[in-house]
Amino acid sequence: MSPIIIKTIQFFLSLSLLIVLHELGHFIPAKYFKTRVEKFYLFFDVKFALFKKKIGETEYGIGWLPLGGYVKISGMIDESMDKEAMAEEPKEWEFRSKPAWQRLIIMLGGVTVNFILAVFIFIGLVFTYGEEYIANDSLKDGIWVTEPVLGDALGVQTGDKILAVDGNKIKALNSIVPELVYGETITIERDGAIIEKEIPVDFIETISDNKENARFISQRSPFIINSIPKKSPNVTTGFEKGDALVEIEGNPVEYLDQVSPYLEANKGKTLDVVVNRNGTRVPLRAKVSDEGKLGVSLGFDTYQEYGEKGYFKVETLNYSFLESIPAGWNKGIKTLTDYIKGMKKIFNPDTGAYKEVGGFAAIGGMFPDTWNWPAFWGTTAFISIILAFMNILPIPALDGGHVMFLLYEMVTGRKPSDKFLEYAQITGFFILVALLLFANGNDVYKWLFK
Template sequence: MSPILIKTIQFFLSLSLLIVLHELGHFIPAKLFKTRVEKFYLFFDIKFSLFKKKIGETVYGIGWLPLGGYVKISGMIDESMDTAQMAEEPKPWEFRSKPAWQRLIIMLGGVTVNFILAVIIYIGMAYSYGDQFIPMNSLPDGIWVREKAIGDALGVQTGDKILAIDREEIDNFDALLGEIINGNSITINRDGNTIEKEIPVDFISTLLEDEEKIRFIGPRIPFVVGAIPENSSNKESGLAPKDQIIGINNMPIKYFDEAKPLLEKFKEQEVALSVRRGDEEMQIPVIISDSATIGLSLGGMTFEEMEDRGYFKLETKKYSFEESIPAGIDKGVTTLSNYVKQLKKIFNPETGAYKGVGGFAAIGSMFPDTWNWPAFWSTTALISIILAFMNILPIPALDGGHVTFLLYEMVTGRKPSDKFLEYAQMIGFFLLIALLLFANGNDIYKWLIK
């Protein structure tokens, strides 16, 4: 099956699940408070529906435009803009006839379900899979900066030990990149000296210049032979895939990044490579090209093999069901907190983070191109948290806009007029369309230009 098709299936499965559960978050309290729900739709049914069926007083259906979903609640100014209904006298079963506290619960139901869903997913993942990560203090010789230009912009180099971001100690290497993106300062140990540097305000913009290089930092790895192309000058040298190069002209190397300076030194010369093959060590002569390469692709070891040879340690944490509950809650809160930090950077033009705002293509690209249930559920939980936070923003046409007006009514005792709510809904709708066009326009720009 095509990788693009696999991503697309995962995207629509995840999106459908999140939309249906979000709308159930509105539907269930509405029904509990005896409020009539006229429609319950997955996707929008502009002009026509792919499927619809009326059960009781509610029409359930699937629209053709996959930009979201909705429930149409009687007596409420929403995306349907049903002004004719609002012109009539309020009915007991209508949203506008209910007490403000009931209307508030109905409007908060969607985002509440989205956050709870993410936490449930994280609890399930903690219980089923546990956590496996590389502790920062297990990297004996620091980190590897794969992209020197990006490392220079940040002020870090290969061999640095990263101690903290914003003076908060970093324990998990897997969380490092996200902390750098969200952070303002970085503390490193270089050659025994502790150095604190400010993270450039436009560092995110630097990362987004070439998104293929965004993972510019990694653990230091061994120099392992991958494949030797047919046109390589060292095809007949005796090198074989999985060979580990541990020295060049009797100069020992432990890490791949240590090889480049030596290859530069001996370019266009014949050198003797010290090679470890299984439990044996041998010398193999090769020719270094004028571009300081050997003519092979880089291979790798499994994490377990690198752990056995002392490159780093893997820490695996298993959770009982009772332990997975606080772990899942903590993961949900941390993910939400990190997303809020990222959003603040997006709204600061100096960071250039707005260049990374994406639409449906960007969301779809978050899913792996092979079917992987842990990755699917992790991505779904993240999107659920994003939907929860975006929906609670105080923008008319979003749940947060309705909540804002309801809180105003509860505090002041004065209900905004229907005409005001209609205008606010229209303004919010156009704001959302503008955001949608910008986000998806960014996707198209990256596809066409980059």
């Protein structure tokens, strides 16, 4: 099956789940407070619906426009703009007739469900799969900067030890780049000295321009020979499994990042090398291919061996069900906090982060191009956090806009007029359309020109 089709299926499966549960977050408290719900729709039914069925007082259906979903609650000024109904005298089963605190709970239901869903997914992931990561503080000789352009922009180099971002200790190696994207300062150790640096304000833009190399920080891997394929130019050189390359043409080496430049500079040549074989130095003559390779596979058979040899340690954490609950909760809070940090950077033009704002194509691209359930659920949890945050923004036409007006009413004791709410709803609608066009326009621009 095509990777695009797999991504598309995952996108719509995730989106449908999130929309239905978000709307249930409004539907359930509305029904609990005896408020009439006229419609419950997945996707929008502009002019017509793909499916609909009325059960009791509520019409359930699937629309054809996959831009979201909605519940139509009686007596509420929403996207339906049902002015005729609002012109009539309020009925006891209408939204506008309910106490402000009940209306507030109804409006907060969607974002609450989205956040709780994300936490539940994170709990399930850590309970089922645990966590596995390279411990950042176990890197014997620091990091490997695989993309010099990004390393130079940040001011880090191979061999540095990245200790903290914004004063927060880095636990996992694979969390360094995400932390850098959201961070302001970086603390590194270089040659025994502790250095504090500011992360360039436009570093997000720099990463965006080098997206294929965005994961530019890696562990330094020793040049340990694992096997010699039959087609290797060095099949008869004398290399053996477990040999560690320690010298090239009299120059000491240990890591792949030290070996690669020598091989690149000596394509097609034969070099004098020395390997460490069970504690004994063994001289050999190694042939370098025209591509600058020795034609051998590298690495130990397991990650545990790297730890045993003192290079880096892989931490494996398994959680009981009770332990997974706080772990999932903390992951939900961390994801939300990081997203808020990212939004702050988007609204700062100097960062260039606004260029990375994306629409449906960008969201779809977040899913793996193969069926990978942990990745699918992790992405779904992340999108659920995004939906929770975006919907609570104080923009009329979003849940956050309704909440803003309800809080005003509860504090002042004065309810905004229906006419004001109508105009606010229209204004919010145009704001949302503008944001939608900008986000999806960014997708089109990147597709055409990048």
